[in-house]
Amino acid sequence: xxxxxxxxxxxxEIAVRIIRAAHALGMETVLGASAADRNSLAASMAQRxxxxxxxxPARSYLDERLIVQAALGSGCDxxxxxxxxxxxxxxxxxxxxxxxxxxxGPRPDTIEALGDKLSARRIAxxxxxxxxxxxxxxxxxxxxxxxxxxxxxxVVMKATAGGGGRGMFFAHxxxxxxxxxxxxxxxxxxxxxxxxxxIERFVENARHVEVQxxxxxxxxxxxxxxxxxxxxxxxxxxxxxxxCTVMPDEIRAELHxxxxxxxxxxxxxxxxTVEFLYDTDRGEFYFIEVNARIQVEHPVSELISRRDLVAMxxxxxxxxxxxxxxxxxxxxxxxxxxxxxAEDPDNDFRPNPGRITAFQTPDMDFVRLDxxxxxxxxxxxxxxxxxxxxxxxxxxxxxxxxRMETAMHRFQLEGVTSxxxxxxxxxxxxxxxxxxxxxRWLEQTGLSAFANRQE
Amino acid sequence: xxxxxxxxxxxxxxxxxxxxxxxxxxxxxxxxIFISRDPNSAGAPWLASTSPPAPxxxxxxxxxxxxxxxxxxxxxxxxxxxAPPVPDNCVVVKAPNxxxxxxxxxxxxxxxxxxxxxVDEDTEICLIEVMKLFTPVRAGIRGIVRQVCVExxxxxxxxxxxxxxxxxx
Numbered sequence: 001x002x003x004x005x006x007x008x009x010x011x012x013e014i015a016v017r018i019i020r021a022a023h024a025l026g027m028e029t030v031l032g033a034s035a036a037d038r039n040s041l042a043a044s045m046a047q048r049x050x051x052x053x054x055x056x057p058a059r060s061y062l063d064e065r066l067i068v069q070a071a072l073g074s075g076c077d078x079x080x081x082x083x084x085x086x087x088x089x090x091x092x093x094x095x096x097x098x099x100x101x102x103x104x105g106p107r108p109d110t111i112e113a114l115g116d117k118l119s120a121r122r123i124a125x126x127x128x129x130x131x132x133x134x135x136x137x138x139x140x141x142x143x144x145x146x147x148x149x150x151x152x153x154x155v156v157m158k159a160t161a162g163g164g165g166r167g168m169f170f171a172h173x174x175x176x177x178x179x180x181x182x183x184x185x186x187x188x189x190x191x192x193x194x195x196x197x198x199i200e201r202f203v204e205n206a207r208h209v210e211v212q213x214x215x216x217x218x219x220x221x222x223x224x225x226x227x228x229x230x231x232x233x234x235x236x237x238x239x240x241x242x243x244c245t246v247m248p249d250e251i252r253a254e255l256h257x258x259x260x261x262x263x264x265x266x267x268x269x270x271x272x273t274v275e276f277l278y279d280t281d282r283g284e285f286y287f288i289e290v291n292a293r294i295q296v297e298h299p300v301s302e303l304i305s306r307r308d309l310v311a312m313x314x315x316x317x318x319x320x321x322x323x324x325x326x327x328x329x330x331x332x333x334x335x336x337x338x339x340x341x342a343e344d345p346d347n348d349f350r351p352n353p354g355r356i357t358a359f360q361t362p363d364m365d366f367v368r369l370d371x372x373x374x375x376x377x378x379x380x381x382x383x384x385x386x387x388x389x390x391x392x393x394x395x396x397x398x399x400x401x402x403r404m405e406t407a408m409h410r411f412q413l414e415g416v417t418s419x420x421x422x423x424x425x426x427x428x429x430x431x432x433x434x435x436x437x438x439x440r441w442l443e444q445t446g447l448s449a450f451a452n453r454q455e
Numbered sequence: 456x457x458x459x460x461x462x463x464x465x466x467x468x469x470x471x472x473x474x475x476x477x478x479x480x481x482x483x484x485x486x487x488i489f490i491s492r493d494p495n496s497a498g499a500p501w502l503a504s505t506s507p508p509a510p511x512x513x514x515x516x517x518x519x520x521x522x523x524x525x526x527x528x529x530x531x532x533x534x535x536x537x538a539p540p541v542p543d544n545c546v547v548v549k550a551p552n553x554x555x556x557x558x559x560x561x562x563x564x565x566x567x568x569x570x571x572x573x574v575d576e577d578t579e580i581c582l583i584e585v586m587k588l589f590t591p592v593r594a595g596i597r598g599i600v601r602q603v604c605v606e607x608x609x610x611x612x613x614x615x616x617x618x619x620x621x622x623x624x
Contacts, residue, residue: 035613051612052553059552060613065586070553073610095586 002318003027003078003102007071008046009092010082011061013370013388014294015042018080021310030074032067034060036380041372050074055382061085064092071101078317080104080310084384087293088115104317106269106292107217113266114290124287127262132203132277132286137196141181145174147199156202157184161192170202205438207278208232209244209285211259212301214312216322217269223256224301224309225331230439231426231446233349238419238442239426240297241336242304245397246280246435255285263290271298271313280438296339296389299370303335303393334400335393338423340371340413342385345422345450353381357415362407366393379416387418401433425450459486545601545619548594550611554583558607566607572600573623580618583611598622 005028008018019029019042031046036055043049052070053060060066064086071079079101081087090111096103105111114120121131135147137160148155148171157180159167167188169180181197189195212224228244229237247255259274273295275288298309307329316322343349359375371388379385392407394400408424426432426446437446471479471490478491480500489499550556558566558581568580574594582589594600602619605611 050553050610051614053613054552063552063585065588066553069555069585070610073553073555 002320003314005030005074005076005078006104006314007032007067007074007076007079007101008042008082009061009067009071009079010085010087011037011040011042011372011383012386013372014082014296015040016045016372017310017370018082018314019045021308022080022314025311025314027078027314030071030076032061032070034382036382041374041377048074055380057085057382061383064089064095067092068095068099068101071096072099076101078102078104078314080314080317081293083293083296088291090115102317102319104270104313106215106272110266110268111292114292117289120289121287123266124262127258127265129258129262129287130285132200134200135198137198139196141178144181144197144199145177148174148177151199151201154202154204155199157181157197157199159184159188159192159194160196160198161188161194164191166191167195167197203277203279203286205280206230206440207244207246207280207437208237208275208288208439209247209255209278210273210275210291210295211256212295212298212309213259213263213268213272213274214309214316214322215263215266215268215270215272216316217267219264219267220322221260221264221268222322222324222326222329223260224305224307224329226252226255227297227300229297230437231432231442232439233442233447237297237339238423239336239338239432240300241334241397241400242300243331243334244278245334247278248283251278251283251285258285258287262287270316271309277439296386297337299368299389299391300335300337303368303391304331304333305329306332333393333395334397335391336397336400336404336427337389337391338404338408338427339389339419340387340411340423341419342379342387342416343419344417345419345447349419351381351385352417353379353385354416355379356387356413358412359414360410360412362390362410364403364407364410366403367391367407368393387413387416390423397435401427422450425453464488541602541619545621546596546598547616548580548592548596548618548620550583550613550615550617551590551592552583552585553610553612554585554590556605556607556609556611556617557582557584557589558603568594568600568618570600570603574598574600574620592617594618594620596620596622 006022008015008029008031022029029046031042031049032052033043033049034053034055035051038051050070052066062085079096086092088111090108093103093108093111124131133151138144138147154172157169167184169184171177185195185197207228207230209226209228211226213221215221225242226244227240227242229240231239262274271294273291276285277288278285302309342352344352356373356377359373361369368391369388373387390407392400392403394403404427431437477493480489568574575597576595578594579591580594581592583592598620600618601621604616
């Protein structure tokens with residue numbers, strides 16, 4: 001009872017990736033495209049393309065009813081949501097379920113439980129997965145000082161009733177707490193009508209690490225190692241690598257175990273990612289969230305495990321049992337992915353959609369380019385600006401870095417302004433080469449160094 | 456006949472005028488001329504085998520979907536591919552989004568509009584269903600329905616032609 005005909009409810013490179021995996025498994029594919037994507041590479045690969053709606057995402061890719069109607073109308077028995085768009089909207093998974101379409105992803109109730117931040121934290125707590133140490137609401141300055149002593153400075157104080165930085169302050173010692181508590185509480189009361197504050201540990205030197213998991217839906221979960229995605233701007237990842245080489249092996253084993261425990265307690269089904277903040281000073285990790293979908297950066301895990309995660313997704317969703325054992329998954333080497341986006345890092349990352357006039361990809365071994373572009377391709381203005389993902393593999397991080405630099409040199413891209421020069425700058429930077437970065441490195445150090453670069 | 460002059464044409468028309476021929480069709484190499492006194496003429500003989508070009512105000516909705524390998528539930532190829540040519544001067548009414556096309560408000564009820572019906576901007580002419588949500592489509596133009604492009608109950612894509620309406624003066 002494998003999937004016979006798969007509906008691909010996405011666009012761009014991930015649509016291409018899914019179609020390729022589906023065809024390799026002998027499935028037929030139907031692409032649900034917006035009017036802007038009817039001539040895309042994915043559309044030329046799929047056996048059929050149905051135009052579901054207008055270019056604006058709300059009238060096409062974000063309307064689960066249109067998507068499921070299109071899947072039903074084109075005779076599909078499976079649906080892959082890709083990432084972004086509707087991939088983590090439980091309504092899509094549920095609508096598929098109700099209409100006899102195999103949804104390639106977790107169960108709707110799992111998506112729902114993990115999609116809500118508070119509920120996800122409760123789930124992590126119940127599984128014994130560490131959260132950033134913090135307190136409930138605090139009544140007084142003295143209580144705050146006592147709690148901060150327990151947690152350990154520096155701490156960040158936040159309003160329980162809201163966000164946006166109001167009522168928030170950093171404290172490096174008790175004097176800071178005493179100086180700011182009452183003022184912050186007043187600010188919170190003015191903004192949210194509730195002046196109560198709580199404390200969280202402030203992680204100064206953090207890495208973003210995440211574990212790729214895959215569950216059979218019946219309590220068995222495999223992991224495919226971790227990824228380090230610390231090069232970020234405004235919480236958008238730019239470079240991802242696997243493994244996280246700054247993490248000691250015993251912590252790594254704990255990290256994997258935590259991710260597997262959390263997801264197997266949920267009887268997690270299909271591919272997912274458990275995200276953590278890794279405090280490099282303390283050597284501790286804290287749960288952030290679970291992404292209940294295949295992620296953009298899945299290829300780096302595929303390269304170090306030599307497993308096709310998208311093919312595994314399609315097979316499991318089609319009802320094939322998961323026969324793979326954890327001992328079958330041997331991680332080796334190092335993989336790095338750079339996201340090539342049509343945005344201008346010299347102009348506040350302004351998106352730069354348009355037509356690609358030259359597209360010469362690096363002809364090299366150990367290089368993978370996941371893209372929907374080629375010469376003449378158009379980056380439409382309606383969606384994210386990703387052109388593709390340049391991914392390299394090496395026996396170790398240094399070899400991978402070397403290959404990435406060479407690959408960037410040989411990647412010729414014209415017609416739209418891209419972030420390639422910035423990516424190249426980061427990969428060549430000593431801090432990155434020496435792996436001495438944090439989640440704030442790009443914003444605090446990297447971008448200003450790039451702005452002052454010698455051309 | 457590479458060098459046809461105005462004088463040549465004048466001479467030809469004079470000959471036709473002075474004759475009792477109803478029609479004249481002349482083809483020499485790549486030069487073709489057709490003259491007729493008959494207002495109901497079928498046109499030049501070299502046009503007879505090919506239909507007049509269909510109006511395409513917006514072009515086809517998409518590359519016609521390649522038929523999938525025969526399998527249960529294989530969708531039919533949209534009707535507009537085999538539809539007869541459309542009268543000139545018509546305006547196309549297109550599907551606002553993908554969905555199932557229905558000509559009647561309910562099963563068994565008469566269609567919203569029949570062929571040759573007069574419609575105006577606000578006339579509801581069909582329903583598009585998306586997962587049991589039925590949305591009426593309005594003609595958006597005053598005129599006469601000259602062609603229905605889709606079979607009742609068929610799935611239509613975004614921008615697919617549904618009707619051709621000839622605008623009224």
